[in-house]
Amino acid sequence: MGLVKINQISPGMELAEDLRDSRGRFLLPSGVGLTARDIRVLKMWGVVEADIQGIGTDGVEDAATREIAPAVMEMAERTVSMRFRHSGTDHPALQELLRLCILRKAEEMQRRKDEGVESSDKLEGERDSDEIPRMNIDTIDFQRLIQSHILELPTLPMISLKMNETIARPNSSANDIARVISRDTTLSARLLKIVNSAFYRFPSRIDSVSRAVAIIGTKQLTSLASGVAIINMFKNIPSSIIDMKSFWKHSVRCGVHARIIASYHGVQNTERLFLSGLLHDIGRLILYNYAPDQAVYALTKARRTQNLLRGIECEDLEFDHAETGGQLLKRWKLPVLVEDAVRYHHNPWESQNSLEPSIVHLADIMANAVGVGSSGERFVPPLDAGAWEVIGLSANVLEVIMKQADRHTEEIFTFFYSDED
Ligand SMILES: [Fe+2]
Numbered sequence: 393m394g395l396v397k398i399n400q401i402s403p404g405m406e407l408a409e410d411l412r413d414s415r416g417r418f419l420l421p422s423g424v425g426l427t428a429r430d431i432r433v434l435k436m437w438g439v440v441e442a443d444i445q446g447i448g449t450d451g452v453e454d455a456a457t458r459e460i461a462p463a464v465m466e467m468a469e470r471t472v473s474m475r476f477r478h479s480g481t482d483h484p485a486l487q488e489l490l491r492l493c494i495l496r497k498a499e500e501m502q503r504r505k506d507e508g509v510e511s512s513d514k515l516e517g518e519r520d521s522d523e524i525p526r527m528n529i530d531t532i533d534f535q536r537l538i539q540s541h542i543l544e545l546p547t548l549p550m551i552s553l554k555m556n557e558t559i560a561r562p563n564s565s566a567n568d569i570a571r572v573i574s575r576d577t578t579l580s581a582r583l584l585k586i587v588n589s590a591f592y593r594f595p596s597r598i599d600s601v602s603r604a605v606a607i608i609g610t611k612q613l614t615s616l617a618s619g620v621a622i623i624n625m626f627k628n629i630p631s632s633i634i635d636m637k638s639f640w641k642h643s644v645r646c647g648v649h650a651r652i653i654a655s656y657h658g659v660q661n662t663e664r665l666f667l668s669g670l671l672h673d674i675g676r677l678i679l680y681n682y683a684p685d686q687a688v689y690a691l692t693k694a695r696r697t698q699n700l701l702r703g704i705e706c707e708d709l710e711f712d713h714a715e716t717g718g719q720l721l722k723r724w725k726l727p728v729l730v731e732d733a734v735r736y737h738h739n740p741w742e743s744q745n746s747l748e749p750s751i752v753h754l755a756d757i758m759a760n761a762v763g764v765g766s767s768g769e770r771f772v773p774p775l776d777a778g779a780w781e782v783i784g785l786s787a788n789v790l791e792v793i794m795k796q797a798d799r800h801t802e803e804i805f806t807f808f809y810s811d812e813d
């Protein structure tokens with residue numbers, strides 16, 4: 393018998409053990425032969441793996457690996473392994489992530505090869521030849537500047553302020569929130585596109601903001617609306633420092649991961665986790681926006697020395713993007729849980745309530761591992777084993793999360809981010 397991932401289970405396979413869901417609820421007894429319908433239902437219940445009779449402990453081979461040329465596989469392995477140089481692969485979750493990312497990369501490279509598309513031979517994360525700028529790099533005490541109100545931080549878009557005010561009023565109703573959102577037609581149109589997307593899988597079409605509020609809830613919809621409003625700020629950062637599209641791609645991917653992980657864990661307000669994931673690296677935008685010289689220095693040095701950007705930020709600039717992000721969100725009066733998840737996404741154990749920071753921590757690691765967009769970091773940050781324990785999922789769930797995120801991130805991104813406004 394052996395654990396087999398749900399996507400690899402086929403009708404006729406027999407359960408070697410009783411099957412339970414992630415919360416321990418009994419689903420099917422051992423010895424049962426699975427039908428196609430059983431497998432569909434198990435997927436709907438969020439089951440990610442089952443013990444199957446007659447399968448070795450190595451499980452079953454991924455069908456896709458058989459179609460990839462060995463040379464392509466080797467190149468994918470080399471390029472993806474570079475991304476994991478600072479995280480290592482001692483932890484079983486990182487081993488699984490590395491395996492999945494190699495496979496994903498190899499499939500992409502094989503597809504390009506089959507289509508005759510030239511690919512660059514340069515390995516990702518390889519040392520670049522650009523010089524580290526020679527300059528006297530002053531450390532910037534952003535924390536002090538923010539606390540003492542010397543630094544003029546960007547203000548939260550008016551629509552988010554109004555939503556927060558309305559939600560904070562004890563006698564406000566769902567209709568009041570719907571009315572505030574509806575006044576902004578662009579925001580309303582985007583929100584409706586998001587809630588009607590395949591990611592949300594609502595059985596019927598939601599055609600008005602008031603219906604969205606009724607079905608999704610005021611807090612969930614406000615989180616989404618804040619995300620849409622905030623993502624289109626910071627448009628003035630030059631592309632020579634950071635590609636903002638790539639920055640938000642990384643952020644949306646992290647938000648999508650966080651939302652899926654949260655739903656597996658049984659967190660009620662999954663949109664709050666989406667928002668936390670979306671905003672997790674927003675502190676970096678303060679550095680890019682207010683200290684462009686230091687930003688270029690840190691980004692170039694990280695690339696040149698193949699070190700983690702976060703390490704250079706902390707050591708050379710005494711700048712902590714997670715702490716700065718937390719302070720910005722505090723100033724914006726976003727929910728404390730979002731503020732904390734952002735502030736502690738690299739050190740979740742320091743938070744009093746470590747679940748949500750842990751979810752964003754893992755979501756960020758996964759986003760860096762797949763390499764979709766970047767907030768400036770080119771490597772996978774180290775995984776905190778305690779955070780993994782707090783989340784309490786099986787490593788096999790990572791494949792399901794990644795595939796769901798692969799299906800939905802691009803679409804969700806186009807709804808959130810606009811080049812035009
Ligand atoms: Fe970060």
Ligand SMILES: [Fe+2]
Nearest residue numbers: 672673756767
């Ligand atoms: Fe990140």
